[in-house]
Amino acid sequence: MNQPGLPGRALCSGATWETPPRALSIAGSDSAGGAGMHADLRAFLTCGVHGMTAVTAVTVQDSLGVKSFVEIPAETVAAQIEAVTSDIGVDAAKTGMLASASIIRAVAKACHQAGIGRDAAAPFVVDPVAASMHGDPLLHADALDALRDELFPMATLVTPNLDEVRLLTGVDVRTRDQLADAARAVHALGPQWTLIKSGHLTEDPECVDLLFDGTEFYELPGARFDTPHTHGGGDTMASAITSALARGASVLDAVRFGKRFVQRAVAHSYPLGAGVGPVSTFWRVSTKPI
Ligand SMILES: Nc1ncnc2c1ncn2[C@@H]1O[C@H](COP(=O)(O)OP(=O)(O)OP(=O)(O)O)[C@@H](O)[C@H]1O
Numbered sequence: 001m002n003q004p005g006l007p008g009r010a011l012c013s014g015a016t017w018e019t020p021p022r023a024l025s026i027a028g029s030d031s032a033g034g035a036g037m038h039a040d041l042r043a044f045l046t047c048g049v050h051g052m053t054a055v056t057a058v059t060v061q062d063s064l065g066v067k068s069f070v071e072i073p074a075e076t077v078a079a080q081i082e083a084v085t086s087d088i089g090v091d092a093a094k095t096g097m098l099a100s101a102s103i104i105r106a107v108a109k110a111c112h113q114a115g116i117g118r119d120a121a122a123p124f125v126v127d128p129v130a131a132s133m134h135g136d137p138l139l140h141a142d143a144l145d146a147l148r149d150e151l152f153p154m155a156t157l158v159t160p161n162l163d164e165v166r167l168l169t170g171v172d173v174r175t176r177d178q179l180a181d182a183a184r185a186v187h188a189l190g191p192q193w194t195l196i197k198s199g200h201l202t203e204d205p206e207c208v209d210l211l212f213d214g215t216e217f218y219e220l221p222g223a224r225f226d227t228p229h230t231h232g233g234g235d236t237m238a239s240a241i242t243s244a245l246a247r248g249a250s251v252l253d254a255v256r257f258g259k260r261f262v263q264r265a266v267a268h269s270y271p272l273g274a275g276v277g278p279v280s281t282f283w284r285v286s287t288k289p290i
């Protein structure tokens with residue numbers, strides 16, 4: 001759904017800027033700046049994509065966990081999606097924290113109307129965020145059915161971690177060779193592609209994620225870095241994938257790019273506060289003196 005942007009605007013000495021691909025994050029905010037829509041916008045920027053947001057919830061969060069959150073009314077979430085997609089357009093979208101069943105239903109309807117989804121013009125990445133890495137819930141327990149029934153069948157790609165796999169399907173993955181069972185069980189919920197992330201297999205010396213299209217399995221190998229600072233890793237990966245999709249990549253290429261991107265982000269993670277620090281995209285931007 002690449003629509004021509006406004007004509008490039010002359011800045012200085014003949015320079016012009018063209019409208020970059022446009023990606024939409026439907027997610028919660030993280031006051032600590034590590035995860036959620038903050039991570040999404042950083043990944044979009046560093047992947048050369050214009051980022052837009054539909055905020056679903058405002059969390060009170062620091063490096064030690066989520067203290068509380070307030071939800072945005074479902075109709076306001078839908079209105080944000082409607083506003084930006086009808087005026088600006090969208091080349092790919094992703095979801096993160098959705099908080100409640102009513103927000104999920106509103107997102108599904110608004111995305112369908114905006115041409116976002118597996119059978120629509122703009123690819124749709126559903127990251128089924130259920131809890132923070134500290135275990136604080138970010139999704140009401142009664143919203144799982146809505147996630148499974150309304151959103152998964154619309155998704156171009158779903159990207160659960162192993163806790164989310166267990167919540168959604170009951171499959172409990174303890175070793176790498178059980179990832180394929182998890183991928184089959186998640187895939188049965190209706191997405192076009194399924195990516196099972198292996199970050200929580202902490203006994204495994206590597207981080208080998210598994211991608212499945214319903215027929216073929218694709219292993220995504222990667223080193224496991226010895227760092228506790230992986231806050232926002234899932235959001236960063238899903239947003240890098242969404243950026244690549246917005247730029248026209250195939251799902252397989254986009255996921256391979258997302259894996260390389262998050263690997264480097266984990267490798268450059270840093271401590272922050274008294275708890276867990278974020279993965280970093282600083283390696284993609286200039287740190288020259290200002
Ligand atoms: N210590 C690590 N070293 C290298 N890669 C990692 C590490 N931890 C996670 N990853 C990778 O980061 C990506 C995110 O995986 P993970 O399973 O942690 O998702 P998540 O739980 O949704 O992330 P988040 O921490 O944001 O909740 C995957 O590609 C995973 O393999």
Ligand SMILES: Cc1ncc(COP(=O)(O)O)c(N)n1
Pocket residue numbers: 027028029030035036037059096097129131132133134138230231232233234235
């Ligand atoms: C708003 C928001 N969205 C997502 C996460 C998950 O990230 P993590 O699992 O790294 O805590 C989070 N903590 N906050």
